């Protein structure tokens with residue numbers, strides 16, 4: 001069974017921006033926050049907003065306090081003024097594409113043009129646009145309505161951003177025939193069109209299509225209609241539990257898409273539900289393989305193996321033997337800290353990775369034992385290596401525990417954010433440093449009693465790889481982090497810029513080892529390890545372009561890069577180069 005996800009599935013740019021602005025305001029402000037009208041047509045998102053103490057303001061009062069967020073549809077200028085006059089701080093989340101239509105209208109209205117809007121007069125976006133047209137604004141929803149309008153000396157025609165393309169083309173043709181002096185602006189947003197075209201294309205290639213999104217979301221319903229028209233099995237589900245899985249039991253290929261108001265975590269829940277429920281239809285070996293990989297990933301055992309492999313690479317780069325103690329400390333410490341982190345972070349996981357949150361809830365006692373046992377095991381090995389290593393590892397372990405602790409800050413809603421996690425980018429930086437210390441500096445200090453240039457270079461190389469891995473998962477987990485008020489690097493920089501940063505870091509890491517070899521810091525053969533960042537770079541590229549890697553497979557491939565580094569090190573060590 002093969003599941004493919006549409007590239008266009010989920011929030012469109014305008015909706016994502018509005019939700020992010022609302023969540024960021026709730027995370028940063030202590031006062032009341034409102035959205036002027038419901039922010040989005042998705043009950044799960046609205047419920048999260050209400051948990052974050054963001055309420056819906058239906059009418060503008062004479063006087064008010066707090067922050068009001070204008071949703072992606074925009075509002076008439078008079079409403080914006082009224083909100084300000086009432087005493088609210090206004091955050092404008094109007095979609096930039098809607099703002100563009102507003103500016104076209106206001107510019108022409110100022111010069112005496114009449115404004116014809118092809119759209120639904122009940123729609124809030126159209127109500128907002130009309131406000132920019134002044135006294136000479138008209139809304140039409142059919143050619144018949146268009147024909148009833150008076151003749152204008154000067155007029156423009158614009159479209160509601162979600163207008164049907166075929167209808168607007170007929171409006172354009174009508175204007176060319178009857179009023180060639182009217183200026184026509186095609187202001188339809190291509191986000192909807194692209195989404196619909198993709199579901200149409202995908203429907204032709206699969207046995208069934210699953211459309212995820214609110215039952216009252218117009219654009220989601222339209223996607224389900226398009227999928228149905230293809231003649232294939234088409235299911236519309238608001239959330240994973242709503243999916244009638246039995247209707248998909250005979251399907252070999254399934255496409256999943258989602259409406260513009262569907263958050264990532266709901267799509268991920270549906271994907272995980274499908275993977276889990278339908279994996280039973282696969283052959284026994286594939287099913288066992290899937291379960292094994294999934295459990296290795298969820299329990300962090302595979303991650304611990306990767307940490308041990310990086311430690312082996314760190315030691316080899318410095319010309320030291322990869323002692324079992326180095327590998328043991330790195331593996332056990334990383335296993336303990338990451339398990340602890342997921343145990344503390346179940347709220348964030350419930351959005352980012354519901355299956356992981358459930359795994360940690362169901363196995364909390366065993367996982368507590370694993371975290372404590374591996375933490376103590378790592379400390380015991382460090383003790384055997386000497387007091388310096390024990391003290392260092394103890395300090396790092398305590399820092400890891402304190403970092404995850406929650407301190408109430410008295411703010412309402414989902415505000416119990418561990419204080420240290422609110423420091424922007426702190427998680428990524430601390431995780432990176434911790435990995436690099438145990439994998440590069442411990443071997444350096446044990447083997448040579450000092451940190452030589454090779455130790456510093458190994459530290460930088462390992463830190464770069466771990467930084468990319470951690471920030472990559474931060475990108476995947478952006479929506480959940482935002483809900484929980486975490487200031488991760490992708491939240492600070494944005495997804496696109498973070499991805500560019502990771503690609504630059506990887507490109508620099510690829511040339512780093514040959515550069516160090518040229519400078520005489522490492523042997524020339526160390527350059528072979530550049531295959532590891534090169535493989536990561538290819539993975540990021542394919543992931544970004546096609547979104548082909550999903551769920552368990554995506555995590556497994558990313559974690560496998562460290563294991564790959566370990567295999568390359570073994571080959572180099574065995575080859576005696």
Ligand code: SF4
Nearest residue numbers: 012014095097161189
């Ligand atoms: S559909 Fe287009 S215009 Fe509307 S909010 Fe999304 S990106 Fe903006």
